Amino acid sequence: MEFSLGDLAERFGGEVHGDGACMIHAVATLEQAGPGEITFLANPHYRGLLAGTNASAVILAPRFVGDCPTHALVTDNPYSVYARVAQLLYPSRRLVPGVHRSACVEASSVLKEGVSIGANAVIGAQVRVGRDVRIGPGCVVEDGVEIGAGSTLVANVTVCHGSRIGERALIHPGVVIGADGFGFARDREGWIKIPQLGCVIIGDDVEVGANTTIDRGALEDTVIEEGVKLDNQIQVAHNVRIGAHTAIAGCTGIAGSTRIGRRCAIGGGVGILGHLEIADDVQITARTLVTHSITASGSYSSGTPLEATAAWRKNHVRMKQLDDMAKRLSELERLVMAKMDEDEPQRTPDEQ
């Protein structure tokens, strides 16, 4: 499969500098690309590699055209054009539709046209599987689940009863959707389980990274809106709602009933406490602990800087004295100011 640079420009936008007839069959990095390959410059840190590239063409922003040693596809959003070019050149593998002989599918479930069910996958009762869905090997889909057209469960994914997944979702291995939320009432005898009666609802075009877990709601549902992208090993507790097109990096945990707005970008290893509201268009940097609601868009952080351990040992223990230090500083300011005011009249004659 190959395409001319002009064809790519026509499909995805951008202006050709150089030869639009140049043929492209693969993508590669600035350093590794060779003849017939296209690369991109999206992060200005890598502009130094541009002059030396052997790629046939480069996708880049207008300001870098002058430095480009070969044909260029010039656009304001090179990374997004690159994404579309790569999707075109590397389409998802089409599977032969059908149910593998080792898969177990309950008779009451409905599989639409083009569905592929992998080896040793298990589909429970009354499951509805849309067109062209791929359920990979080892996946377990419990009773009453719905999966929209074009979605993929890669392998060893577990989807618990009653969950609903939209269209074109991509669910990576080890993901667990719809396990019980963590709900218990304390009692003299210990913890009494609160039955988790809600479901998980996942919108269209959602991607869920490997080993991420999304718990079912306690009474209402846990909701992941359309276009949300979740990285690996994220924990989404019961009754959370994540707004459309929000992206969350790996190892982040979101406690119960928190609602996150639309188009947020949340870094890796962030912790968000329960029952909070996060506004739309909020950025949260890696490893931040969110302890209260965020009502305005913008960027938020917490945490302390990296130091050599010996220096850190001295500094971090001072945290325990910080309130005391603040009070002593204020008292000292008071004393010094009082002293200066007091000295002032005495000095005034001499100073004048």
Place this chain on the structure above:
Amino acid sequence: MEFSLGDLAERFGGEVHGDGACMIHAVATLEQAGPGEITFLANPHYRGLLAGTNASAVILAPRFVGDCPTHALVTDNPYSVYARVAQLLYPSRRLVPGVHRSACVEASSVLKEGVSIGANAVIGAQVRVGRDVRIGPGCVVEDGVEIGAGSTLVANVTVCHGSRIGERALIHPGVVIGADGFGFARDREGWIKIPQLGCVIIGDDVEVGANTTIDRGALEDTVIEEGVKLDNQIQVAHNVRIGAHTAIAGCTGIAGSTRIGRRCAIGGGVGILGHLEIADDVQITARTLVTHSITASGSYSSGTPLEATAAWRKNHVRMKQLDDMAKRLSELERLVMAKMDEDEPQRTPDEQ
């Protein structure tokens, strides 16, 4: 299935205000409940929703009875009574006992009465499975494992050789019990593996959340005592012991050989270093790093507050100066105090 309010009061305690003959068939939230449904008020933050509820009955504390627009079940622990009502109305699905034709069970294993083994589950040799145990689809139970009566492994759970699970345990998808602990000796050639020869012992009434991992002991066992509740994505290292009825929220990690007391409540994303002792009845707030043993019950925390990123950038770098600031503050106090003492005699005549 429905029950009168009076019947619920008789089963679970509490006093009926209003009509004890009122019939209940479902639970719902204060906002969504309608006729025939019961709801509850446990968190005072939601008391504003009480007046507008359309529920047939509300489970609540005595002080809220006056505000309740409908029949009430009055109790000092509304959340726990709600839990029991919900358990009554939504019993766990009873499975038809039997071994799915696609499951693989070694001949030397013993399955007691009422056991259900799901599709494509794998049971090794010399496994002992108690009455009414449910081992869901895709689970792998290695040789020599014991699982007590009434326990459930939901789906895609892995239980490694020799692990023992008590009665009425609930193990969610993706959980791994009894993988090797992380033990290596350093050597000129690199890392030499320490064989992990202990097991994992899990008590009765334990719940383990999705994708949580509990490693086997190195020489002794890793022990989770009865009534412990673990949320999702928790890591429990080798030789850890968690005391009875302790609850731990998601994404927490516990390093090797640490012992946690009974009835502790540990927040999400907490990190607990190895070889520590945590007393009974300790609370640890979300994301705390526990670097030393905790010998007294009480609440413990660490971490820094959420800020706008621009403010955080200014503040958090000062952490590296904190020890220096503390010393300078002390020196300044010394200077100012010395100065004031010194000025004192000179001033005394004037001030008198």
Place this chain on the structure above:
Amino acid sequence: MEFSLGDLAERFGGEVHGDGACMIHAVATLEQAGPGEITFLANPHYRGLLAGTNASAVILAPRFVGDCPTHALVTDNPYSVYARVAQLLYPSRRLVPGVHRSACVEASSVLKEGVSIGANAVIGAQVRVGRDVRIGPGCVVEDGVEIGAGSTLVANVTVCHGSRIGERALIHPGVVIGADGFGFARDREGWIKIPQLGCVIIGDDVEVGANTTIDRGALEDTVIEEGVKLDNQIQVAHNVRIGAHTAIAGCTGIAGSTRIGRRCAIGGGVGILGHLEIADDVQITARTLVTHSITASGSYSSGTPLEATAAWRKNHVRMKQLDDMAKRLSELERLVMAKMDEDEPQRTPDEQ
């Protein structure tokens, strides 16, 4: 299986004190070991247990020989000698080679001699499996994967297409190797997926803990060099490279394109941002957030200390004032110094 103490000394080094003919058949802790068992003293904290041990022999350092109540194997690295003794006494279980009748193996795949494929495992097309490899129950190995001789995938492991695993690797349950990296371009329509076209390459003698995830590269590969040891629930993002013999404790997350050196020791719950370089022989303590490259070997840390929650509430909010406090402290120093300089000439005559 039993060995004389003299035989152990000959195999693994060390000097026998006492009776080299003493026979050993098992290992145990200092407290629990009895006749026929060998134990070890590696951590000086446990030296108090030495005098009371009932073990037949103890592996220990020269300085503890005087306190040892029984035969001893004396060496400078008791933990490493213990590791080798334990490996000898507790060899990995040898499995009967063969493909379980319930496993699915595509015809185009090649299994070398001695390979064992467990129940309900799934092996895709064109997979190459080396001698004596064990692929446990429920594992899914996608198309084009290569697994080197002597490696083990314990159970429910997922290895995505094209990944390469070296020899003698040990991959614990729930691990996902080669899922898509988290790469998206932002666009008016939301997030556009960047096809993840690289692979995962894992060297020889690597161990990967339960539920750890290692993503495939975007354009180049994600590389785990030989001898690396990864604990449970670690997230390794796309294009990361981890240098040989580095060990990483549980729950650590490493963002995309970061390169970690050789022989590093990284604690639990550490977060390492993307596009960084970590030098060889770096230690990072638990829960540190690494926000910039580390160019020199040594130990690094971040984080704040554990406190009673009430004290923490007072101290941690002061973080928001830290920059202000630092400025006020400097200003106060300036004022006090100026005042002292100013007073100096006036005082000089009196003081002389």
